[in-house]
Amino acid sequence: MISRIVSCAIAVFLSMPTQAEPVRSTELAEAAPLAAKLGGTLGAPLPELQGTRAAPAFEALAVPLPRAAPDRARALDSVITGSVPSAVFGSVALPFRNLPAAKRWSYIYSQIGLPPIAGCEGDSACLERGGRLQGVIDEARQARFLDKLRMVTAAVNDMIAYAADSELYGTLDYWATPSETLLAGRGDCEDYAILKMAALKAAGIPSGSMSLVVLRDRERDFYHAVLAVTTDQGHLILDNLRDAVVVDRRLPSYQPLFSVSQDRSWIHGVRRAPGDAIAARRPPLGAVAPGEGFDPAADR
Secondary structure, rough: HHHHHHOOOOOOOOOOOOEEEEOOOOOOOHHHHHHHOOEEOOOOOOOOOOOOOHHHHHHHOOOOOOOOOOOOOOOOOOEOOOOOOOOOOOOOOEEOOOOOOHHHHHHEEEEEEEEOOOOOOOHHHHHHHHHHHHHHHHHHHOOOHHHHHHHHHHHHHHHOOOOOHHHHOOOOOOOOOOOHHHHHHOOHHHHHHHHHHHHHHHOOOHHEEEEEEEEOOOOOEEEEEEEEEOOOOOOEEEEEOOEEEEEEHHOOOOOEEEEEOOEEEEEEOOOOOOOOOOOOOOOOOOHOOOOOOOOHHHHO
């Protein structure tokens, strides 16, 4: 566990907010200057999810939730998955086109539905890891909702060793496909999240309920990435730094920067004080390398 944290940690070179006040809505005009600076286009603010205040039993993730009402027939067990990653970690989420990671993400998402061993190409270690993951997926299909998440995050954390992109791929930031991660047997924080998303999709979790969230951990002072599963009772976070699945409110030091899901992407902001523009002090998104830090060359 300590090695995962140390490997993923690096100082951030820009001044960022330390105690952000969570907000639930904002005027689109506040984010317009940021959009212009980043060279993208903002859409309309996303609506809040209904019922995001989780019950104590859900927040503790220790005992079963009460059964959902009869009109919620599509529920996975007692939790209903949402379809938009709005306000994860108490943030403001705004649709954002031209995200620097969008092109790579589009290709990665096209690979997420492939079988785990699709890219093993006769590599015995990869075939072994892929077979183990397929076994977890098969078991998770029959499991309750929260158990699906627990089983997959623990399995991926166990079978993939942490390694920085600079070591594996010779570049500061590289988002690997699930097959590439299984073949290497190693990866950094976003690679864990992508592989978990693929496994959970195969286990029956709706794709639109899952998002890869790139963030800054203000407590440890490094960039990071996690998988968020959105439900009508909150956002559940799957992290390579821990095997436990926790509600986002239990990770107050996580400040989201941007997120991707299916063919959509968002930027996330917070308000430091009344009247401040959201996300006014953030590094250029193309220069953020989860697990590595800030890449000044990417903003030249």
